[in-house]
Amino acid sequence: EAQVTQNPRYLITVTGKKLTVTCSQNMNHEYMSWYRQDPGLGLRQIYYSMNVEVTDKGDVPEGYKVSRKEKRNFPLILESPSPNQTSLYFCASSLSGQGFYGYTFGSGTRLTVV
Amino acid sequence: DAKTTQPPSMDCAEGRAANLPCNHSTISGNEYVYWYRQIHSQGPQYIIHGLKNNETNEMASLIITEDRKSSTLILPHATLRDTAVYYCIVRSLLGGNNRLAFGKGNQVVVIP
Numbered sequence: 001e002a003q004v005t006q007n008p009r010y011l012i013t014v015t016g017k018k019l020t021v022t023c024s025q026n027m028n029h030e031y032m033s034w035y036r037q038d039p040g041l042g043l044r045q046i047y048y049s050m051n052v053e054v055t056d057k058g059d060v061p062e063g064y065k066v067s068r069k070e071k072r073n074f075p076l077i078l079e080s081p082s083p084n085q086t087s088l089y090f091c092a093s094s095l096s097g098q099g100f101y102g103y104t105f106g107s108g109t110r111l112t113v114v
Numbered sequence: 115d116a117k118t119t120q121p122p123s124m125d126c127a128e129g130r131a132a133n134l135p136c137n138h139s140t141i142s143g144n145e146y147v148y149w150y151r152q153i154h155s156q157g158p159q160y161i162i163h164g165l166k167n168n169e170t171n172e173m174a175s176l177i178i179t180e181d182r183k184s185s186t187l188i189l190p191h192a193t194l195r196d197t198a199v200y201y202c203i204v205r206s207l208l209g210g211n212n213r214l215a216f217g218k219g220n221q222v223v224v225i226p
Contacts, residue, residue, distance in 0.1 A: 004157075033213070043158070043216040058213065090157050100146050100205075103214065105157030 006106035023091030031097040032074040036087040050097040123221040132189040136202030151198040
């Protein structure tokens, strides 16, 4: 089944403890992206990747890192999480960063930083 | 990308057609209209997109006015599982970042 898989689904962590949220897609998509969703603010893009080894900042990149060493994986790294990064995170992929291709989203990761 | 305006919420009767409006009066010639929906904190789901012709797929139909300043997403036979937030998004194909600007959307509730 074509899908975007995120792990973990739920995570509670403490301030400052490095964590990684994994994202993997099995559709050979070139484009991948991370979004966060907060009440009243909607979905906002954090980082995106046009292809392997090509990443760039979205609208709210502060406090996050990403890497794209392989086409299928696009992990989101929080080096020193803070409470304001408590949010619902979604990974998404698309056939290409150009053109009108739709996104496929993962099921989400609910992160709580205490 | 052009801004869109949707009603914040609406109710629809189960089994009836649901017509979801979207205004995008500042849309430009190279911008597509996309529709996504999000069912209670799940990942958003792509529904349909179009440029100027009406489009139909297994999920819905998209009707775009001739001047392209508004569109309507039609769910032909609404079911309880169609209860979701529906997002109308206008996006230019120019530029490399396939970024989607999600607004507040339209909370659609299908009533039995």
